[in-house]
Amino acid sequence: MTKTDVLHAVRLARLDLTLVGRNTTVLFNVMLMPLLLAALYSSFPTGDVAGVEGKVFVLTGVPGLMLAFAVFINLVNAFTSRREELVLKRLRGGQPSAVAVMAGSGLGALAVFLFQALLIGIWVNRFEDVLPVNVPLMVLAAVLGVAVFGLLAAAFSGMTPNAEMAQITVLPVLLVMMVAAPVAFPADALPGPLAVVSNLLPVTPIVEMMRTGFLGADHFGDGGEKLTMAGQWTAALPSIGILLVWVVIGALLARWLFRWEPRHG
Amino acid sequence: MIFPMRTRQLADATGTGTTGPEDVIEVGGLRQKYGDFEAVRGISFTVPRGEVFALLGTNGAGKTTTMEVLEGYAPATDGTVRVLGLDPIRQHRELRPRVGIMLQEGGFLGDLTVAETVDLWKGLSRDAGRPVTMSGSTELPGGFTLLGSRIRRVDRVTMGALELVGLEKKARVRVKQLSGGQKRRLDLALAVLAAPEVLFLDEPTTGMDPEARRTTWKVVEDLRDAGTTVLLTTHYLEEAERLADRLAIMHEGRIHTHGAVEEVVATSGDMIAFRLPGTSWTFGDLPVLDGVAPALTYASGGTEVGYTLSGSDAGTRAHAALRPLLAWADTRGETLERLAVRRGTLEDVFMRVVGEA
Numbered sequence: 218m219t220k221t222d223v224l225h226a227v228r229l230a231r232l233d234l235t236l237v238g239r240n241t242t243v244l245f246n247v248m249l250m251p252l253l254l255a256a257l258y259s260s261f262p263t264g265d266v267a268g269v270e271g272k273v274f275v276l277t278g279v280p281g282l283m284l285a286f287a288v289f290i291n292l293v294n295a296f297t298s299r300r301e302e303l304v305l306k307r308l309r310g311g312q313p314s315a316v317a318v319m320a321g322s323g324l325g326a327l328a329v330f331l332f333q334a335l336l337i338g339i340w341v342n343r344f345e346d347v348l349p350v351n352v353p354l355m356v357l358a359a360v361l362g363v364a365v366f367g368l369l370a371a372a373f374s375g376m377t378p379n380a381e382m383a384q385i386t387v388l389p390v391l392l393v394m395m396v397a398a399p400v401a402f403p404a405d406a407l408p409g410p411l412a413v414v415s416n417l418l419p420v421t422p423i424v425e426m427m428r429t430g431f432l433g434a435d436h437f438g439d440g441g442e443k444l445t446m447a448g449q450w451t452a453a454l455p456s457i458g459i460l461l462v463w464v465v466i467g468a469l470l471a472r473w474l475f476r477w478e479p480r481h482g
Numbered sequence: 483m484i485f486p487m488r489t490r491q492l493a494d495a496t497g498t499g500t501t502g503p504e505d506v507i508e509v510g511g512l513r514q515k516y517g518d519f520e521a522v523r524g525i526s527f528t529v530p531r532g533e534v535f536a537l538l539g540t541n542g543a544g545k546t547t548t549m550e551v552l553e554g555y556a557p558a559t560d561g562t563v564r565v566l567g568l569d570p571i572r573q574h575r576e577l578r579p580r581v582g583i584m585l586q587e588g589g590f591l592g593d594l595t596v597a598e599t600v601d602l603w604k605g606l607s608r609d610a611g612r613p614v615t616m617s618g619s620t621e622l623p624g625g626f627t628l629l630g631s632r633i634r635r636v637d638r639v640t641m642g643a644l645e646l647v648g649l650e651k652k653a654r655v656r657v658k659q660l661s662g663g664q665k666r667r668l669d670l671a672l673a674v675l676a677a678p679e680v681l682f683l684d685e686p687t688t689g690m691d692p693e694a695r696r697t698t699w700k701v702v703e704d705l706r707d708a709g710t711t712v713l714l715t716t717h718y719l720e721e722a723e724r725l726a727d728r729l730a731i732m733h734e735g736r737i738h739t740h741g742a743v744e745e746v747v748a749t750s751g752d753m754i755a756f757r758l759p760g761t762s763w764t765f766g767d768l769p770v771l772d773g774v775a776p777a778l779t780y781a782s783g784g785t786e787v788g789y790t791l792s793g794s795d796a797g798t799r800a801h802a803a804l805r806p807l808l809a810w811a812d813t814r815g816e817t818l819e820r821l822a823v824r825r826g827t828l829e830d831v832f833m834r835v836v837g838e839a
């Protein structure tokens with residue numbers, strides 16, 4: 218990435234944020250839905266989970282699930298409609314590079330997501346009086362999460378013929394995330410094989426890194442023991458590894474499936 | 483904008499060393515396939531610096547396809563293309579800032595305003611790294627954006643671009659509320675924004691009203707006079723005649739005629755035309771003039787007859803052909819209604835090329 222790429226990416230990200238504010242459907246999907254989701258999940262009556270109050274357990278992990286809306290659905294929609302309206306074609310014929318266009322959308326989505334995560338953080342702090350312990354770990358989870366789901370969104374938009382169909386093509390990913398993400402319970406509480414699968418999906422490491430970072434305790438299994446700062450980073454290494462693998466998978470899929478122009482015929 | 487010198491004089495004065503290759507656009511044996519379908523079937527042409535070249539042709543002839551290869555959207559299936567001496571795909575990064583593109587359609591974000599669209603494009607153009615220094619701000623009334631409700635100011639460069647295409651009153655309007663022709667104007671403003679050396683215009687005036695069309699012509703002429711090389715497609719033949727130095731007529735992937743506009747028009751020769759009452763006339767009834775058989779069309783109770791005399795001596799041939807024609811009319815006791823000899827037009831050439839193909 219050159220300096221110009223960075224500059225273009227920032228301008229395109231700012232554009233994306235402006236456009237989110239201009240369209241009520243997008244505004245609802247991207248800004249409101251994730252927060253409603255968080256409210257819904259946190260209203261399930263649960264006792265303590267892994268040594269944490271149920272509500273806190275849910276809210277510290279739910280940002281991982283919010284990625285589905287703030288990033289994945291948002292970007293599948295944006296990429297698809299912009300391709301069909303030939304906006305991507307125009308951009309490609311213009312000066313910004315492919316990397317800048319992608320990075321711009323990723324950056325915009327990251328900003329939206331971080332804002333939402335911040336709201337959740339404030340919520341947890343106000344009502345449950347818990348302060349995040351390891352913010353850098355949480356931000357790393359957010360960045361890697363946005364990268365994975367941004368690239369997956371690029372790939373999925375390639376398989377989506379038009380903006381209306383986007384509601385359908387995102388469903389499989391959405392369902393898998395809803396079922397497998399360890400938001401309301403630890404991943405290891407899932408029955409055997411499901412737990413293994415859940416641990417390999419990108420959403421699980423994000424949820425667990427977020428929660429561990431917020432609470433300063435080991436939430437990569439079902440333990441919940443307090444960890445030192447160094448301990449948190451060490452415990453997070455496998456999750457970071459899984460996410461990096463997913464970044465590569467996402468990049469390959471995006472390279473293979475993403476399209477700049479509408480398919481003809 | 484008044485530019486004192488025509489480009490070719492400019493090039494002559496400065497030599498080609500600093501201004502780059504003389505042929506800004508080079509297409510050699512270009513073939514382009516979509517799957518099994520060959521949309522462009524081996525075409526060649528060059529456009530020298532500062533010239534306007536028009537690609538004419540039937541729908542589906544391959545004009546847009548050719549343009550898009552030159553714009554670097556797709557690699558050529560076969561043949562060579564160069565723009566400013568560069569490969570549009572492999573040297574895209576180098577080439578992009580020097581090229582302005584007006585696509586055949588679309589490519590706008592409907593939720594942005596007209597001014598924001600120009601601003602965005604400006605921000606993504608060559609000078610993006612520099613702050614826009616020439617931008618004293620013009621305050622416009624009533625510009626509230628949803629985010630933060632702050633008054634957005636439209637800077638001078640943006641306003642200038644909009645004035646160029648007569649969209650200054652629409653600066654605050656969302657792009658999705660523009661009419662088709664207004665979108666074309668905006669597209670033109672974007673294409674010329676970064677003062678490109680090469681301009682690709684795919685049907686620039688389709689959907690424009692006559693005034694906007696004239697504005698567009700003026701913009702193109704000014705740019706050409708400043709040394710910009712222009713490749714344009716159009717279905718308006720008078721537009722090609724007015725703007726182009728040279729043109730090519732395409733049909734089904736091939737170039738059938740090309741050359742300087744006057745030369746191409748001259749190939750259509752002269753036309754003798756008249757009308758006979760009744761619709762019972764056939765070829766056999768009419769004389770062959772100077773070896774040319776007539777073309778007949780039947781319309782509202784009469785028969786339109788036309789002879790096309792081509793070649794550089796068409797004028798004298800027409801003169802000579804009138805005598806036997808009038809003699810034929812006298813013997814038959816017929817009156818040749820609305821008898822006329824006229825110069826052939828580009829449209830005649832177009833129809834002949836497409837008809838023969």
Ligand SMILES: Nc1ncnc2c1ncn2[C@@H]1O[C@H](COP(=O)(O)OP(=O)(O)OP(=O)(O)O)[C@@H](O)[C@H]1O
Binds near residue numbers: 521544548
């Ligand atoms: N992406 C594509 N896939 C398959 N066929 C295509 C594609 N784009 C164009 N074609 C075909 O290639 C041929 C040339 O199309 P092109 O758009 O270049 O024509 P054109 O000369 O620009 O026509 P028009 O005057 O209507 O704009 C047409 O027959 C068209 O159907």
Ligand SMILES: [Mg+2]
Binds near residue numbers: 684
């Ligand atoms: Mg076309």
